[in-house]
Each structure stands twice: as C-alpha cells, then as structure tokens.
Amino acid sequence: MTLQDQIQQLAKDARDASRIMAQVPTTVKNHLLQQMADALVASGAALIEENARDLATGREKGLSEAMIDRLRLDEGRIRGMADGLHEVAELPDPVGEVTGMWRRPNGIQVGRMRIPLGVIGIIYESRPNVTADAAGLCLKSGNAVVLRGGSEAIHSNRAIAAILKKELAAMGLPAGALQLVSTTDRAAVTELLKQEQFIDLIIPRGGEGLIRFVSENSRIPVIKHYKGVCHTFVDADADLDMAEKICINAKVQRPGVCNAMETLLIHRDCAEAFVPRIARVLGALGVELRGCAETCRLAPAATPAQEEDWGAEYLDLILAVRVVDSLDAAISHIQEYSSLHTEVIVTRDYPNSQRFLREINSSVVMINASSRFSDGNQFGLGAEIGISTTKLHSFGPMGLEDLTTRKFIVFGDGQVRE
C-alpha cells in the first residue's frame, strides 16, 4: 500500500468507527477512560523502556536538555496521564444535550442537539502525554481521533496508543476510533490534511512553524492559535498595589506559556508613580524591560523598545512597556498588536472597565485579574484540548463542548410546507 492509501484507509476507518462512538453511552465511555488510565499505570515499566529508546535517539540527534525533558516519561508523568484520563471521565458528557427547543406556528417543534464532530485529527510535537490527553478528550466527546505526534517521540507514542487501543477492543468498541499515524514520514501529515472526506477538524499543537504548515496545507477546518501576546493595561486610577501584584503574577509566575503577559501599557497619569515601582520589583525578579521613551526616562534600567517588541511573544523574563495617553490609546495599541489571546485592564473606573470589556474583542478580556487565568481548567471547562484565537467555532480556551457541534432536530405530526 502506498503512503497515500495507508493514510486514506486510516482516516476512513476512523470515520467508520466515529459513527459507532457517537452512540456509545456516557457510562461506557467513562469506564473506557478509567480502564485506559489503569492500563497505562500497569504498563509503566514497558512504557518507560520504549521512552528510553526515544531519549537515546534524541540525545544522539543532539536535542537540547529542555527538549529531552519534555520527551521524558517517568512514573510520575505516567501517573499524570492516568489522572488526566480519570478527570475527563468525571466531566459531564456534552453529547445529546438539547440546547433549546421551540414550537413554530405550524406546530413543528424545532430544537438543537449536541453531537460529536466526528473525526478529530491532532498534530503535535514532542510531549508524549498529549497522546493520552487528546485521546481521552476526543473519545469522551464521542469522536474518533487520529493522532500524529512528533517523530522524536515515536516509540513512546506507539506504546501509549497500543495500550489505549487494546482497552477499546477489550470493551468491544472499534479500535479504529483511536488511530496513531505510526510512520515518521513527513509526507504523512500532508496526506492527512487532504482527508476532508473523513476528518472533520484538525487541531495542531506545537510551535508556530508547525501550526503555519498545517493551516496553509489543510483542506480540513483547522482550529489553532499561533501565539499569545497578552497585554495588561494599568489605568489612570488603578489600585497600584493590585496592579503590581497582577503584573508580577502575569509576567513571572510562569513566563514560558502563552497566557503570560508580554506587553504592559501604563496610563500617563499614573506613570510617574507606577513605572519606577514596577521596574524596580520586576527588575529584582530578573525581568528585562524594553520601554518606550517615557518608560526609559522613568526607569533608566529599561532599554529602548524597537518596533518589533510590540507584538513580540518573548516566552521569557522580558517585558515590553509603553506609557499611553488614554484608554483610547491603550485600546488602539492592543487592537494593532494583539494576537487575540488575552487582554487585561486594571482599573477602579467603572465606565473604563466596561469600555475595555466591550471594545476589546480578543478571545479573553479580563478586569482586575491576572492573564494567567486564561486557561480551560481555571475557567472551569475541565481539561483543555487547546486554545483558539481564530474566531470560527471556538474562540479562547476549548474544552469538551468545543469538540461537539449541534444538529437541528424537528418533531412533527405530518406537517408539510405551504
């Protein structure tokens, strides 16, 4: 079989399996996820052995220690995958929910019922735990899933997928509902992205390069986010203690993630008071500031920001800082440079809080809270399958519900159209 035929067959098998998975009762799906969790823990030693092969290859290829660490499976991480599956098992099942039902003048009743999307393709890099996490979320929401992990984790991914598939089969469910593309040939990704007949949604997870490749080559709808350039705006009359606490948390608590703050905007009317203060405290925490002229005047430790600093996703202890003349200027700056991820205003002014809330149309808009809350778990959606900064289908952190769609259902008693 050619690679093309293989991938098409795999996608078709997933589509066929998805029709069965769409009908599986919640209790059965929950039991499946629990069995999968137990099987991962029980097979821990074998998993660690397969993972060691990936680690050895990674070292030969000269992967960085950070990359090797992301790749590593140990007992704790295997337990973490299992816990994740148990958590998803406990989440409410979105499938079958009827969201609204109304009667039309002719007596037909029209409603909308939540159904699985069908087949979801996940294309991801390095971390092998995504194999179990994504499978759990897709299966719980009644979908089939096609997984394509990074070549550096191929042995780990194959071992995890084999364990999970065995549990599907043991419960009499179609093994085709969980497919791993087990070749490391890159052409397989391109082929996968052509299977619009069988796959309903592609979610790429990884670096910007992977995501651009997927979205430029896919005929299947893609939900993605390229990067998070999160802004915090400290308004003229902000509580400066609160502003300091929020800024420290948003920048320093975990700088390498997409909901960390990358740009701080400060209203001119509080700049004299706030810029030196935040520069001092962030400086002490090892943060490098890149500021506008006014920022550099008020905080001499800051280096002058270049145009490319506005819009930069540092993912590091670096912060762009700009003093702005007004709320309008802050909104304009954000609209110009935002990645549509998360924006925060710190203010005591009610009208300003409401204007910011309405006029900023990023996927998450916050008043007086740290951007680090922008996360499916923190929002109470349960486990997160990803985050979307494209507006179609989902916008912001995505949970189980985002892996479903709604069909219309109509109850009649013989009505015909006049």
Next chain:
Amino acid sequence: MTLQDQIQQLAKDARDASRIMAQVPTTVKNHLLQQMADALVASGAALIEENARDLATGREKGLSEAMIDRLRLDEGRIRGMADGLHEVAELPDPVGEVTGMWRRPNGIQVGRMRIPLGVIGIIYESRPNVTADAAGLCLKSGNAVVLRGGSEAIHSNRAIAAILKKELAAMGLPAGALQLVSTTDRAAVTELLKQEQFIDLIIPRGGEGLIRFVSENSRIPVIKHYKGVCHTFVDADADLDMAEKICINAKVQRPGVCNAMETLLIHRDCAEAFVPRIARVLGALGVELRGCAETCRLAPAATPAQEEDWGAEYLDLILAVRVVDSLDAAISHIQEYSSLHTEVIVTRDYPNSQRFLREINSSVVMINASSRFSDGNQFGLGAEIGISTTKLHSFGPMGLEDLTTRKFIVFGDGQVRE
C-alpha cells in the same frame, strides 16, 4: 495599484471599519437598515436601468432564459430586497448577549459574551438581491462585509452597493464596512481568499464548482454546503396517508432547491402497499422514478436506478427509490450517501423515531415532517445567510447568531494565580 494591493487595501479597510461597526448600538444599526431599504426603493428606476445593461450583456453572451430571469431586477424584486432589510432590522441583535456567567472558587466570575466575527466575505453568483440581503445580515450582526458577486450582475451589484454605502456614510458610519469587489477579474477572488489577516469568514453561495474553488483556495475559514441529498424514510408502520403527503410536498412543492427530497427509502414491510401508491401519485405529478429492483417490480413505471442515483442531487422532478429491509438498513444507506443536509423518518414507532433521531447526524433530522421545512426562516431563525453542511461553527441553516462568536469575559478583584 496592482490588483493584489487593491484587494488587500479593501480587506484592510473592512477590518478597520469592523472595529467601529462592532460597537454600533442596535437602534443605530436598525435605523441604518431601514434607511438602506428606503433608498433602494427610491432609486428603483436607476437600479432597473443599470440592471438592463447586465441583461443586455447576458443576452449577448447567450445566457439561458432561466439565468436571465435570475438576473432580472424589477419593482417587485427591489421591493423584496427592501422588505428583507426591514425584516432583518426587526430581528433581535445577537451582539452583547452574555450566554452564561459563573463564579470560580477563587472568586473570579467567568462568562461568555457574543461578539461579531469581524469581516465576512461573501462570494456569490448571478442573483443581485444577495448584495442587499447579505449586507443587511452582516451589518446587523455588527460585522463588516466584503461582497464579490458574479460578473454577469456587475452593473446591478455596483449600483446596489453604491446606494447602500451612501446610507452608511450619511449616518456617519464607515463606508469601508460594506465593500464590493468591483472588478470582474477572476484573480480578485484568489486574492480575496488570501486575506486571512483581515477577513474572518468566507461564505460562498452558488454552484458546486464555485464552492469547491473557494474551499480549495481559501486560507480563511469557509462555511459551505455543496449540495442537498435529502432522504425520507417511510418506516414499516408509518401512517401511509401522512407519508404520501410528506413525500409529495418534499419532492414536488419546489424541486429545484436543496431541501427537496432526492431519495425515498421504504421499509420492506410496507413496500407492497406504499410503492405502487406513491409511484402512481408522483407519476401523475410528473415525477420520474429511478428504483431498486424491488421498486421496479412493484412499480413497473420506474426505471432501474444506477449506483450514481444514490447520492444524486437532481434538483428536478426525479426521485431515487429504494426498498430497505430494516431501520438499520435505512440508517446505513443514509450514512453512506448523505450530504449531511436533511433526513426525515415517517413513523408511528416511538423507539424507531428516537433511534433515527440519535443515529443520523446530518445537520437536520426530522420526524414526521417535510424536508422542505429545513430553512432558517421556517425554523424561526429569521433571515438565512446560508446553510452549513460542514460541522465547524455552524451546522444546518444559519441566521444572525451564526455571524457572531463568543469571547470569554472575566471580572476579578485582584486575583492572581497560585
């Protein structure tokens, strides 16, 4: 300016205008649509004159009478466009609706607020009334719109767009919120489909060729439906009077539209009674039947169906008919050949009705009603911008709400993440 620069500028202008449109109060948007409606009627004579140029060119080019008729504007059709705008003005505004708000253990409140998508591109063929209809729906939902109509209607479309833009400007709203691609150069479509930086959604409306071209060449998300192959399944114990009434309505009332029935499935247990009866009555109404062997045995007037008849969208007085052994066989047939548009069961059996409802995951599933109801207006969504048979974002008939998305909103009082 090159064509590429022109299209990019137009898309960027629409994006800039969309930020203003997103904030326009409902009353102002409603007034705008009413002014537009009145302006169309007041400019009727000029519109008819411009339309005459398109009709003349169409005749020169040898367009069919059906095409010429679709292209024609007269007083009644101009009044129809105006009525459509008035209707949309009266629909509730989805923008700003908060769909759920909940408190997290740390005290932050998380909710979701409906916002416009931003910029919507509509690519359509021949009927010039789409220019006004689509503009009305996009503007009412707080979006900017980029319109690209067919070259055969270019003078009509330019005239309509100019009238509508004038009303935007007269109310102090940005004229960039309504853009018509006024060149007939086909390369403009390809350029438009590259503006993913500025356009949030593309809706193609027209023949399957247009829709395939758009979806294969777009980097922007596309919502579409290729065709409607709607099935009606007459179950073993259906009320045959009801079944007859529904089948006649679904096939004959307006055969040229996507929600007309194209395939009729009949349970073997009622085939002896129903096949000759429905063949007689549909035959008398001029419907040609293409049947399976059993259908042809029971209704000698039917011609044998070929494999391509299952899955055919005739849009004509032709019907594929198949006798099936069971509900399962009906469901399997539909899953195999469905276009995911609309499927109907006629039955008196409660468990069968529920199985059909759950197991068929087309965008509309009906019990005991004509597929001709599958329509945004009939469902009570108000005017329809289109129908989606892709599952992402919207599935089924689409109204104003489908031109919006939801952002997360968070109210805190200084919370930071532990």
